[in-house]
Amino acid sequence: MEQGMGSESIPVSGSVDKTRILNIKPLRCLVPMFPPSPDLSSFSSPQSASFVCAPPTGPFPPGLSPFYPHSFSNPQPTPMAGPYGVNETIPSPVPLNSFRTPMPSSRPANGHARGGGSRKKSSARVTVTDEDEPSDSQDQSEQYFGVDSEDVSRVGSRRKGSQRAAKSGRVVNASSSPEVDLETLVSNFLSRFDLSGITSLKRDEGDRDYVGYVLMVFDLLRRKISQLDDSMGVSRPDLKAGATLMAKEIRTNAKKRVGSIPGVEIGDIFFFRMEICVVGLHAPSMAGIDYLSLRTSDEDPIAVSIVSSVGYGDNDEDGEVLIYSGQGGNMNRSDKDMSDQKLERGNLALEKSLHKGNEVRVIRGLKDLANPTGKVYVYDGLYKIHESWVDKGKQGHAVFKYKLLRIKNQPEAFTLWKSIQLWKDNISSRAGVILPDLTSGAENLPVSLVNDVDGEKGPAYFTYFPSLKYAKPFTSLQPSPSCSCKGGCQAGDANCHCFQKNGKSLPYTLFGIVLSINSLIYECGPSCLCPLNCRNRISQAGLKFRLEVFRTKDRGWGLRSWDPIRAGSFICEYAGEVIDESTIDSFVRENEDDYVFDATRSYDPPESMRSMSTGSPKIPFPLVISSKNVGNVGRFMNHSCDPNVYWQPVIRENNNESYLYIAFFAIGHIPPMSELTYHYGTVTSGNVEQRKKKCLCGSSKCRGYYY
Structure with missing residues (x-):
């Protein structure tokens, strides 16, 4: 899939007034291409003179005006409707730093300290090796407090009175309902997976697919147990999940061997x-x-x-x-x-x-x-x-x-990590860099544009914008009261409307890991009183990983991360212009390009997640997004028949108006420099065969085409 991009001249940090910005056209050569001034009649349009260039400080061709940052004419902002008001204005083409959403707090105040070698008694204790050295691992425990709606009637949110029950593997909720057996919860959870294929052969020697499946079961089970630790004190859900899988022989490559391990790369x-x-x-x-x-x-x-x-x-x-x-x-x-x-x-x-x-x-x-x-x-x-x-x-x-x-x-592994650290310290050490930051400061972190494959100097022009641009919001299907959680939303808070709307649970852990799959997430909206770093605003906090737009060998431009991405982590939104509901059908028929996200398509869940999924994400409104002219890094994400990223609908409400967003999350752990891909879905109406395109994803599960 070939993608497009827009870029602006990159000034030295702090050297210019970023409130004064003009649209400019990059990148058909090493020197950016800039459009003529609006009052210039002697020059043709950028499309007809696509290689007109001028150095930043001049001299300029007759009639061509100086450009940002060397010219300080202030462009008019582009009006738009958004969740913060219909008359809201956002500068075009580059949002100012003042519109950057803040990062949430990285760790709760009551987070655990290091102590991987601790052997104190808890309900999560497992039998470990009798080696007398300290553990080389850190305490990876996470204080997650949300519970699934199916458990909320049985599992309380307060720790008081639960420690005694925790010793026997049971939970007592705050309303004195019957005790809950943790082992029963775990067994019920595991019953959702197809574990019939686990044979002695698979346990002794796995393959790539089975290794991925075991890791997926472990991660989802760990997240499930993590939701109980506020009421049980399960401080090491990772150990409990691992011990459970070991005891049930849900594992692979159990037979020790010298050399490489099947299915692990x-x-x-x-x-x-x-x-x-x-x-x-x-x-x-x-x-x-x-x-x-x-x-x-x-x-x-x-x-x-x-x-x-x-x-x-x-x-x-x-x-x-x-x-x-x-x-x-x-x-x-x-x-x-x-x-x-x-x-x-x-x-x-x-x-x-x-x-x-x-x-x-x-x-x-x-x-x-x-x-x-x-x-x-x-x-x-x-x-x-x-x-x-x-x-x-x-x-x-x-x-x-x-x-x-x-x-x-x-293949490179640790040496690649060392190289990435050098790039972060000095971007010029990264081979093939065209732009250090194609967002021009619109994101929390810079996004590099890199081509070390061929001579292409950049995709086609577009305006970078980090979120959606709405002409008008959707009307809420029901009243949408805002929360009044001034300290942030907390699981178990019956007075929190956001907690109630999410099925009496919170969709994210305190570390921003999503807990639901293919279900609608209600995030806090503009009228909620919770702070901007509330755990229920994860997709509003901007980029958390250092991303790179790069030139692929045969599929145009793609997206990857310099940082490791943990399973369930939020990666980015799909930004662009929301197509009016009344014109969706005609727009889809007339625009068969690669810059449309159609949430009304059929999206089969990834194979590794089908045990936990109910099919395509359920969206309350027909949402179609065009990122051809306006968009963010999400527009560069290519299709794969075996993706490592999936999307979920996120809704934010404000005064009975609804704003629907598309958020991308990691399916499993994603190593640095692995291309980020998702499945584009399947067209369910119209001339399907005419929309079929050749797939070049290269995965072992490639069907050879996509729509």
């Missing part, structure tokens, strides 16, 4: 150690070294995988070399508890692997910038141990050190 990312366990990449949920014993006379163990954590003293500055610290010795404890590390268990296995020369899988634990106390785990491929020695720790105790070298000719 280099560069795959994980946000929880239990995810790594259920797919068989690394078996221990806490220990950093996984090993097995060879069936030989001396039963020598050999290492099969390690998790490298910078918090445990590992040196990961080099993308091809890793200096790994051994286990044991209680190095992270108080001085009196420290001791020399011993050549046993994992340390012995690494030493034996040095002499046997077997491959060792390496998983790198990196800081999660979206969650300062969390980590992202990156599978970095296969290494071999080159040498070992004994070093002295900070307190003088013996520490085993192992030097591992990455096997050549493997």
